[in-house]
Amino acid sequence: KAGVTQTPRYLIKTRGQQVTLSCSPISGHRSVSWYQQTPGQGLQFLFEYFSETQRNKGNFPGRFSGRQFSNSRSEMNVSTLELGDSALYLCASERTGGTGELFFGEGSRLTVL
Amino acid sequence: GENVEQHPSTLSVQEGDSAVIKCTYSDSASNYFPWYKQELGKGPQLIIDIRSNVGEKKDQRIAVTLNKTAKHFSLHITETQPEDSAVYFCAARSMDSNYQLIWGAGTKLIIKP
Numbered sequence: 639k640a641g642v643t644q645t646p647r648y649l650i651k652t653r654g655q656q657v658t659l660s661c662s663p664i665s666g667h668r669s670v671s672w673y674q675q676t677p678g679q680g681l682q683f684l685f686e687y688f689s690e691t692q693r694n695k696g697n698f699p700g701r702f703s704g705r706q707f708s709n710s711r712s713e714m715n716v717s718t719l720e721l722g723d724s725a726l727y728l729c730a731s732e733r734t735g736g737t738g739e740l741f742f743g744e745g746s747r748l749t750v751l
Numbered sequence: 752g753e754n755v756e757q758h759p760s761t762l763s764v765q766e767g768d769s770a771v772i773k774c775t776y777s778d779s780a781s782n783y784f785p786w787y788k789q790e791l792g793k794g795p796q797l798i799i800d801i802r803s804n805v806g807e808k809k810d811q812r813i814a815v816t817l818n819k820t821a822k823h824f825s826l827h828i829t830e831t832q833p834e835d836s837a838v839y840f841c842a843a844r845s846m847d848s849n850y851q852l853i854w855g856a857g858t859k860l861i862i863k864p
Contacts, residue, residue, distance in 0.1 A: 678760075679856065680857050681854040683854075686851070694849050694851050728795070738783055738800070739785070739800070740797065742795050744793055745794055
């Protein structure tokens with residue numbers, strides 16, 4: 639069974655640009671969450687989508703947005719990139735009616751210059 | 752809202768010894784406490800979890816204990832092995848955080864040969 643797939647794995651952008659990251663959840667999982675991971679800050683929750691609807695949102699500015707498609711694949715977008723947006727962005731999927739376990743992808747490492 | 756503190760930030764132990772990582776949480780309504788392990792270059796992976804109706808749970812060399820009165824929970828790894836070297840994250844979930852996991856900042860565990 640394929641795991642959570644995130645693309646691209648690495649990318650470099652400059653300040654002011656925008657970026658789109660993609661996440662394909664485990665087949666059959668309808669919940670997708672996004673996290674930002676920076677050294678010393680742990681995992682910061684961005685948002686969660688379930689059946690194409692945003693179910694929860696963390697405390698991030700409006701420059702961070704996301705969406706989910708009918709096949710449960712999700713994308714997140716960051717506009718007007720800032721140096722502080724450099725981080726590992728992790729996507730996780732969760733099985734509906736499951737135990738609460740999150741299945742993470744390997745992440746997309748974004749560097750903003 | 753919920754706040755989770757994790758200590759220590761780095762833990763170095765001799766191979767074969769035990770390792771203990773502690774987390775405290777603030778929201779007494781929290782009822783689910785997972786532990787995730789993140790190896791270098793990978794996303795976090797659930798290793799063990801505990802719910803508020805249980806005081807202790809074991810899985811081979813790994814155990815988690817929960818003290819609801821003191822609002823803290825701990826991860827215990829016995830007979831540590833080189834492959835236990837990783838970053839470990841604790842988390843807590845409560846209705847008050849809209850069932851979102853609130854994460855600790857992580858503990859880097861180093862197993863010395």
